[in-house]
Amino acid sequence: MLLFFILGLFVHFVFFGSIFDIYFTSPLVHGMTPQFTPLPPPAKRLVLFVADGLRADTLYELDENGNSRAPFIRNIIMHEGSWGLSHTRVPTESRPGHVALIAGFYEDVSAVAKGWKENPVEFDSLINESKYTWSWGSPDILTMFAKGAYGDHVFTYTYDADSEDFGAHDVTKLDTWVFDKVKEFFHAARNNQSLFSKLNEEKIVFFLHLLGIDTNGHAHRPSSREYKDNIKLVDAGIKEMVSILEHFYGNDGKTAFIFTSDHGMTDWGSHGAGHPSETLTPFVTWGAGIKYPQKVSAQKFDDAFLKEWRLESWKRQDIHQADIAPLMASLIGVPFPLNSVGILPVDYLNNTDLFKAESMFTNAIQILEQFKVKMTQKKEVTLPFLFIPFKLLPESKQLNIVRKARSYIKQRKYDEAVSLCKELIHLALKGLSYYHTYDRFFLAINVVLGFLGWTSYASLLIIKSHFNLTRGVNKEVKKPSHLLSCSCIAIGVFVAFFLLLQGCPWTYYIYCLLPVPIWYAVLREFQVIQDFVTLLLTVPPSYFVGYLLVFILGIEILVLSFFYRHMLTAGLLAFAGWPFITQLWTRAKMLSIVLSMCVTYSTHSSLRKKQGLPLLNQIISWLILAFSLVLPLLSPTSLFERLFSILLSLMSTYILLSTGYEALFPLVLSCLMFVWIQAEQETLQQRGISCKQKVTSVRFTCSTDITQFRQLYLDDVRRAFFLVFFLVTAFFGTGNIASVNSFDLASVYCFLTVFSPFMMGALMMWKILIPFVLVMCAFEAVQLTTQLSSKSLFLMVLVISDIMALHFFFLVKDYGSWLDIGTSISHYVIVMSMTIVLVFLNGLAHLLTTKKLRFCGKPKSHLI
Structure with missing residues (x-):
C-alpha cells in the first residue's frame, strides 16, 4: 500500500505539472536583432508613473460632490494629453503587470511559483534599452528590472520591505517617500556635475513606482476613504513632480509623461484574477510626442463608463497593457524590447505620418524577428518529415509584405503602410502562438493515456480486493506473458529514441514514457479484467446500468458545481432527504457547540x-x-x-x-x-x-485487523x-x-x-x-x-x-x-x-x- 501511495503521488504530480508544459510555458525566445525607428524621436526623456493597484473607475469617476479625486490628471485629459483604459491580463499581480508595461510581453502563469520576485527567464525591457534609468519605489519591483539590465546604467532607490505594513497607521508614506526622494534627487543634481550631465542625455527614463494605493486597498478596500484619499495624494504628488521636472529642464518640451497602473483591485481588496475591476486600469499620457485632447460627439464603447465619468466628449483610446512598451520606446527612440508583443498605438502619437509609418514598420519587423527565431528553433528539434510549418505566413509572404510596406512608405502611402504592418504583426503573433503550442496535442494525448491507465489500474485494485472472481482471486495469478513485457520495452525504447532525436526536454520523457508502465500494469491483469466482465454479464442489466448512470450523474454534478455553486445546494438537499428515503430519520440526533474567541x-x-x-x-x-x-x-x-x-x-x-x-x-x-x-x-x-x-x-485505533x-x-x-x-x-x-x-x-x-x-x-x-x-x-x-x-x-x-x-x-x-x-x-x-x-x-x-x-x-x- 505504501508503494502504491508513493507511485500515486508521483503520477499525480506528473499530471499536475503537465498543464504548465502543455498550456503555460515561457513564450520567450532569444537571438533577435534589436529594431528601432531611424528617425529623430519626439522626446529626450520619459517619466513613467505607476500607481500600483489603482482601479480605472475609482480614478476617473467623480465623487459624491461632483468633483474629481484627481484634478490634475483630469485636467491633463481635458487640456493636454490623451487617455483611455489599459486592459491587463491575468494573473493581475504586480510583477507580471510591470513586465507587460515595461517589457511588452505577458508572463506565463507558472512564473507565480517564483513569487514574482526573481526573473524566471531573462528578458529585454525598455529600462534595459535606455541610456540611463532612475527609479524609486518598492524593492520587489525595481530590483528585478535592474537585475535584468546589462551594464551600469540603471539606478534604483528603494525603501525597506518592512514598510509594506497593511496594519500601519498611514501607508501613504510609501508614496510620499518616493516623491520626497525625487525632489531630493533633482535638488542634489544641480550641485553634482556628473549626475547633471547624465540627466541631460537623451533616451533616459524616470520610473516612479507608487505602492500606497495598493496597500490601502488591501487594508481598507477600494471603496474606503483611505484608498480614495491616497488617490488625491498621488495626484498632487504627480503635479509636483511634473512641475519640478519642467523647471529642471527649462520647459524644453522634450519630456513625455505616462501615468498608469499595473492592475486594479476587487471590491474586497484583492487582485490576481480576471474580474474587470482587476483588469481595467487607467492610462493617461501627455507631453512630447503625444496628441492633445480630441473633442468628439460620439464614441463607440459597449460599457457605460464614459457617461458615468462624464468624459464622453474627450476621445477615449483603449490599449492593451503590453502596447505601452513600444509606445514608450518610440517616444524616446530606443529599440523596441526584443520580446515585446505589444502593438504600437499610433493614434496616441503627435508626429508626422512618416514617423508613424516607420515606427509601425519597426514594430512589425521586431515581432517578425521573434516569429522567425521561434520557427527556426522548432524546426531544428523536429524531424523534417514531421515538421508542419505555419501556413498563413510562409517565407515568401513575409518577404512580400515587408517589400510592399517599404514601398508604400517610399510612395508616401503611409496609411496603407501602417495597415499592412498591422496585418503582418497579427500574422506573426498567430505564428508565435502556433509554434509555442506546437507540441500541445502530442503531450495532451500522452497525459490522457496516463490518466486513463492510472484510473483503470486503481479500479482493478479495487476489483481484485473485493470481488470473488472465479479465476482472478481463487487461482494463482498468471505471470505476464513474455510477449507483453517485450512489447512494452520495445515501445518505451522507441518513444525514448523518438524524443531523443527531437531534442525534447526531460519532462517530455516523463509524460510520454509514464503511460507505458501504467498500461503494462493494467494489461498484465487481463485475466482479472476478463473474469470481471464475465461477472458483470451475470448481473441484471437494469441494475448495473442504473448504478452506472447514477455514478456518472454524480460526477457530472460535482464538475458542474465548479461553475454553478447552487449545484452544491442541490446535493446538500439530496443528502438531507436521504435519511427520509432510507427511513433513517427515526434515529437522527441534534448537536450544537458554542465557541467564542x-x-x-x-x-x-x-x-x-x-x-x-x-x-x-x-x-x-x-x-x-x-x-x-x-x-x-x-x-x-x-x-x-x-x-x-x-x-x-x-x-x-x-x-x-x-x-x-x-x-x-x-x-x-x-x-x-x-x-x-x-x-x-x-x-x-x-x-x-x-x-x-x-x-x-x-x-x-492504530492497529489494522484485516478480519x-x-x-x-x-x-x-x-x-x-x-x-x-x-x-x-x-x-x-x-x-x-x-x-x-x-x-x-x-x-x-x-x-x-x-x-x-x-x-x-x-x-x-x-x-x-x-x-x-x-x-x-x-x-x-x-x-x-x-x-x-x-x-x-x-x-x-x-x-x-x-x-x-x-x-x-x-x-x-x-x-x-x-x-x-x-x-x-x-x-x-x-x-x-x-x-x-x-x-x-x-x-x-x-x-x-x-x-x-x-x-x-x-x-x-x-x-x-
Whole structure:
C-alpha cells in the first residue's frame, strides 16, 4: 500500500505539472536583432508613473460632490494629453503587470511559483534599452528590472520591505517617500556635475513606482476613504513632480509623461484574477510626442463608463497593457524590447505620418524577428518529415509584405503602410502562438493515456480486493506473458529514441514514457479484467446500468458545481432527504457547540482604530495555531470525543483566520459530518451487515485487523462519492475561498500585517485545509464504523477525483476572455491539488484520530 501511495503521488504530480508544459510555458525566445525607428524621436526623456493597484473607475469617476479625486490628471485629459483604459491580463499581480508595461510581453502563469520576485527567464525591457534609468519605489519591483539590465546604467532607490505594513497607521508614506526622494534627487543634481550631465542625455527614463494605493486597498478596500484619499495624494504628488521636472529642464518640451497602473483591485481588496475591476486600469499620457485632447460627439464603447465619468466628449483610446512598451520606446527612440508583443498605438502619437509609418514598420519587423527565431528553433528539434510549418505566413509572404510596406512608405502611402504592418504583426503573433503550442496535442494525448491507465489500474485494485472472481482471486495469478513485457520495452525504447532525436526536454520523457508502465500494469491483469466482465454479464442489466448512470450523474454534478455553486445546494438537499428515503430519520440526533474567541474581535478593532496589531494578540494567535494540532492528541480515542476535540482545536484557528460569517462554517460542517457517520452505520445495519460496536462505543485505533474488513458493495461507491462531494463543499462552502485571489488579506491580520506573500499564503492555505481535515477525520470514522478497508474507499475516491480531473484537463482554455482562461486553469489546479493533498490529509487525519500522546510516569492503561 505504501508503494502504491508513493507511485500515486508521483503520477499525480506528473499530471499536475503537465498543464504548465502543455498550456503555460515561457513564450520567450532569444537571438533577435534589436529594431528601432531611424528617425529623430519626439522626446529626450520619459517619466513613467505607476500607481500600483489603482482601479480605472475609482480614478476617473467623480465623487459624491461632483468633483474629481484627481484634478490634475483630469485636467491633463481635458487640456493636454490623451487617455483611455489599459486592459491587463491575468494573473493581475504586480510583477507580471510591470513586465507587460515595461517589457511588452505577458508572463506565463507558472512564473507565480517564483513569487514574482526573481526573473524566471531573462528578458529585454525598455529600462534595459535606455541610456540611463532612475527609479524609486518598492524593492520587489525595481530590483528585478535592474537585475535584468546589462551594464551600469540603471539606478534604483528603494525603501525597506518592512514598510509594506497593511496594519500601519498611514501607508501613504510609501508614496510620499518616493516623491520626497525625487525632489531630493533633482535638488542634489544641480550641485553634482556628473549626475547633471547624465540627466541631460537623451533616451533616459524616470520610473516612479507608487505602492500606497495598493496597500490601502488591501487594508481598507477600494471603496474606503483611505484608498480614495491616497488617490488625491498621488495626484498632487504627480503635479509636483511634473512641475519640478519642467523647471529642471527649462520647459524644453522634450519630456513625455505616462501615468498608469499595473492592475486594479476587487471590491474586497484583492487582485490576481480576471474580474474587470482587476483588469481595467487607467492610462493617461501627455507631453512630447503625444496628441492633445480630441473633442468628439460620439464614441463607440459597449460599457457605460464614459457617461458615468462624464468624459464622453474627450476621445477615449483603449490599449492593451503590453502596447505601452513600444509606445514608450518610440517616444524616446530606443529599440523596441526584443520580446515585446505589444502593438504600437499610433493614434496616441503627435508626429508626422512618416514617423508613424516607420515606427509601425519597426514594430512589425521586431515581432517578425521573434516569429522567425521561434520557427527556426522548432524546426531544428523536429524531424523534417514531421515538421508542419505555419501556413498563413510562409517565407515568401513575409518577404512580400515587408517589400510592399517599404514601398508604400517610399510612395508616401503611409496609411496603407501602417495597415499592412498591422496585418503582418497579427500574422506573426498567430505564428508565435502556433509554434509555442506546437507540441500541445502530442503531450495532451500522452497525459490522457496516463490518466486513463492510472484510473483503470486503481479500479482493478479495487476489483481484485473485493470481488470473488472465479479465476482472478481463487487461482494463482498468471505471470505476464513474455510477449507483453517485450512489447512494452520495445515501445518505451522507441518513444525514448523518438524524443531523443527531437531534442525534447526531460519532462517530455516523463509524460510520454509514464503511460507505458501504467498500461503494462493494467494489461498484465487481463485475466482479472476478463473474469470481471464475465461477472458483470451475470448481473441484471437494469441494475448495473442504473448504478452506472447514477455514478456518472454524480460526477457530472460535482464538475458542474465548479461553475454553478447552487449545484452544491442541490446535493446538500439530496443528502438531507436521504435519511427520509432510507427511513433513517427515526434515529437522527441534534448537536450544537458554542465557541467564542476574543482575539479576532480585539485585533480587528485595533486595526480599525489604526493602532496596529497588538503584540499580545499576535503571540496568542501563533500559540493557538501551534497547539491546535497537538491538543486533539491529548483527548481520549473514543470516536465522538476525539472528533469533538479535533473540531474545537481546529475551529479556534479557523476563527482567527476569519473575517465574518465563515467562522461558523467548520461548526456547521462538523454537525453534518456527525450525522453522516451515524447515518452510514444505520444504513449498513439496514442492509443486514452486522456491526460489532455502536458508534458511541467505537474507538480509533492504530492497529489494522484485516478480519474486520468486509467485501465491497456498490453502496460503498456512494460513500466514496459522498467524501468527494463533502470535500468540494468544504472548499466552496463559504464562498470566499473559491480561489486564492478571492481571499481577504484581513484573514491573516491576527498573525501578521507586514506584507509577506509566502507566510500569508501559507496561513491562507491552512484556512482552506481545515475544513478538508474535518471531512477526512469524519471519513476515518466512516471507514471504522462501516468496517471497510481504508485502502478500498481511498482507491474509489482517487478514481472519482481522477475522472473529474480528466474533465477539467479537457476544459483548460488558452483562448477567449482571460477570465475564462484563468477560471479553467484554477478548476484543473483545484481538482489536481485535491487529489494530491488527499494523500497527505489521509495521513494527517489518521494521526489526529488514532494517536495519543504519552507522558512519562503515566501507566499505559490510562492512555487507552
